[in-house]
Amino acid sequence: MDNLGNLEPTTICHVMALPYPGRGHINPMMNLCRSLASKKPDVLITFVVTEEWLGLIGSEPKPGNIRFGTIPNVLPSERARAGKLPAFFQEVLTRMEAPVERLLGQLKPPVSTIVADTYLMWAFEMANRNNIPAASLWTMSVPVYSVFQHFDLLVQNGHFPIELKERGEELVEYIPGISSTRIVDLPTCVYGHGRDILHRGFEAIASVSKAQFLLLCSVYELESQVIDALKASISLPIYHIGPTIPYFKLEQEEIITGPGETDYFRWLDMQPRGSVLYVSQGSTHSAPSAQLDEIAAGLRDSGVRFLWVARAEACLYKESCGGAGLVLPWCDQLRVLSHPSLGGFWSHCGWGSTSEAAFAGIPLLTFSLYWDQAPNSKIIVDDWKIGWRVKSGLDVGRIMNEMGLKFYSFRVPYARAMISNIGDKIRHSASLGVPSRNTSVRSG
Numbered sequence: 001m002d003n004l005g006n007l008e009p010t011t012i013c014h015v016m017a018l019p020y021p022g023r024g025h026i027n028p029m030m031n032l033c034r035s036l037a038s039k040k041p042d043v044l045i046t047f048v049v050t051e052e053w054l055g056l057i058g059s060e061p062k063p064g065n066i067r068f069g070t071i072p073n074v075l076p077s078e079r080a081r082a083g084k085l086p087a088f089f090q091e092v093l094t095r096m097e098a099p100v101e102r103l104l105g106q107l108k109p110p111v112s113t114i115v116a117d118t119y120l121m122w123a124f125e126m127a128n129r130n131n132i133p134a135a136s137l138w139t140m141s142v143p144v145y146s147v148f149q150h151f152d153l154l155v156q157n158g159h160f161p162i163e164l165k166e167r168g169e170e171l172v173e174y175i176p177g178i179s180s181t182r183i184v185d186l187p188t189c190v191y192g193h194g195r196d197i198l199h200r201g202f203e204a205i206a207s208v209s210k211a212q213f214l215l216l217c218s219v220y221e222l223e224s225q226v227i228d229a230l231k232a233s234i235s236l237p238i239y240h241i242g243p244t245i246p247y248f249k250l251e252q253e254e255i256i257t258g259p260g261e262t263d264y265f266r267w268l269d270m271q272p273r274g275s276v277l278y279v280s281q282g283s284t285h286s287a288p289s290a291q292l293d294e295i296a297a298g299l300r301d302s303g304v305r306f307l308w309v310a311r312a313e314a315c316l317y318k319e320s321c322g323g324a325g326l327v328l329p330w331c332d333q334l335r336v337l338s339h340p341s342l343g344g345f346w347s348h349c350g351w352g353s354t355s356e357a358a359f360a361g362i363p364l365l366t367f368s369l370y371w372d373q374a375p376n377s378k379i380i381v382d383d384w385k386i387g388w389r390v391k392s393g394l395d396v397g398r399i400m401n402e403m404g405l406k407f408y409s410f411r412v413p414y415a416r417a418m419i420s421n422i423g424d425k426i427r428h429s430a431s432l433g434v435p436s437r438n439t440s441v442r443s444g
Contacts, residue, residue, distance in 0.1 A: 017047045018116035028139045028244035037063040071099035097122040124210035135213040144372045148205040164191040177229030185378035217244045219429045242429035243355040271341035279308040279346040349376040361423040
């Protein structure tokens with residue numbers, strides 16, 4: 001745990017933050033904590049991670065009233081868990097609780113509130129045993145929560161179980177608050193990839209009843225119908241807290257760059273405005289190697305300027321992509337998306353990436369892979385109308401060659417107005433960053 005010396009915090013509230021141990025969950029939890037810490041300096045936050053995760057994020061700047069609390073490495077290494085989600089999830093559910101509860105008993109001053117990821121179902125039982133109020137943080141889009149909440153309707157209407165090839169285009173029009181949706185645009189666990197942990201989604205939603213509050217990483221003005229429908233079906237207080245993205249980095253007067261960051265930002269500075277395609281498939285789930293090869297060939301043959309974050313595969317594709325862009329293992333995504341040279345984002349449609357692209361005012365090419373990414377793609381393309389689908393199985397190279405047309409078509413007034421409108425709402429909500437039960441932008 002961070003050494004606070006002899007500091008005796010005069011805090012009104014000591015919050016224990018418990019993220020699910022994955023980048024797509026740790027990031028929004030930390031961003032929420034940063035927002036809370038900056039607006040409520042009399043709050044002390046203990047952010048709980050494994051020793052391995054402390055090594056990955058411990059050096060990142062944070063407010064002085066956020067400290068890390070560590071538990072031993074009781075889980076498989078982050079570097080080796082890709083493709084092993086069911087086994088990893090089981091370890092999270094069975095091996096984290098005991099060391100976290102021991103840490104809870106050691107913290108000073110005593111913890112007065114727990115904020116835990118919805119998928120850490122044991123955290124709410126632990127909080128109740130220790131008579132500590134707890135909030136459940138849902139880091140995905142609200143429609144995904146609603147699908148799990150009303151899953152019985154899929155069964156009643158004959159849409160589960162279902163064969164995607166035969167009935168994927170059928171419409172679901174009966175889930176409260178969700179607009180007409182194709183089966184193929186539901187979470188992948190309904191019809192295919194991820195069905196082996198579908199029961200974990202049910203368990204997570206059921207565990208929310210043991211919390212005292214539900215926090216949604218959502219902007220009310222963009223998801224008002226589904227949020228209102230949830231409020232009508234759930235008895236506990238629901239707060240829509242706005243986008244949990246690192247917007248505060250863009251507000252810093254002095255930008256701190258890590259190793260190698262200066263190089264790719266210097267390259268972006270030299271590109272024409274709106275000319276660069278940013279390509280990223282997230283931090284956990286990868287496209288098959290054949291599709292990665294096709295993306296590399298498409299980038300090379302299209303001549304489109306690009307910045308591709310290919311993670312561990314970056315070294316394999318640097319030579320094969322040609323000289324029109326950069327292939328990196330990592331980048332500061334929101335700062336890249338906010339750079340004036342960016343013109344589009346080829347995305348897996350994780351909720352964090354979706355929120356960051358909308359915040360930055362960047363249109364998306366959606367290429368969803370897993371779980372919540374399919375419904376997020378539907379939100380982007382059909383509801384917000386700020387992107388286009390890349391359909392699996394199509395010629396990625398041909399799509400890349402059409403990217404210039406996509407950029408130009410986006411400059412027509414209607415499309416430009418849509419992304420501007422969505423971006424304005426997300427930026428306004430982020431700038432206030434305070435949970436609200438009635439509007440996403442009311443302080444209090």
